[in-house]
Amino acid sequence: MHETRMTLGTQAVRLIAVAGAAAIAGGCTWVKPTSGGEGVHVGTASEIVRCNKLGATHAKTSTKAGFFSRGAKKVDQELETLARNEASEMGGDTIVPQGPTSSEGRRSFDVYRCSVP
Numbered sequence: 001m002h003e004t005r006m007t008l009g010t011q012a013v014r015l016i017a018v019a020g021a022a023a024i025a026g027g028c029t030w031v032k033p034t035s036g037g038e039g040v041h042v043g044t045a046s047e048i049v050r051c052n053k054l055g056a057t058h059a060k061t062s063t064k065a066g067f068f069s070r071g072a073k074k075v076d077q078e079l080e081t082l083a084r085n086e087a088s089e090m091g092g093d094t095i096v097p098q099g100p101t102s103s104e105g106r107r108s109f110d111v112y113r114c115s116v117p
Contacts, residue, residue: 031061031081036088042080043094043112051094051114057086063105075105083109 059082063070079101087095092111101107 031078031085033081034085034088037081037085040084040087040092041094041114042084043096043114045096048094048096048110048112048114051112054087054090054092054111054113056098056108056110057083057090057095058106058108059083059086060104060106063103072101076101076107079105079107080109083107083111087111 059079061075061078061082063075080095080097083095087093087109090111092113094112094114095109096112098108098110
């Protein structure tokens with residue numbers, strides 16, 4: 001009977017591999033801006049006074065990569081990108097967050113057209 005034992009070195013290599021994968025996955029941004037989304041500005045309430053409100057969009061993304069939590073900054077960037085992409089589809093050029101990102105990775109944005117078409 002062949003017995004397989006994990007040496008301390010093998011355990012360390014596996015631990016390093018898992019930690020490295022978690023660090024990479026936690027920092028990844030999977031959502032890319034569309035060509036239209038790249039032209040959408042993330043504004044503030046004071047910037048949209050003279051803009052035309054077109055509606056709202058609701059973005060959702062994953063807050064975890066496997067068993068590991070993703071960074072809040074990456075989650076927020078991804079939600080903004082999703083909202084910018086959707087705003088461009090609606091004919092908007094500016095989004096304004098309605099509130100903070102939820103712990104489930106959700107955030108709503110108002111969509112505006114501020115430039116003259």
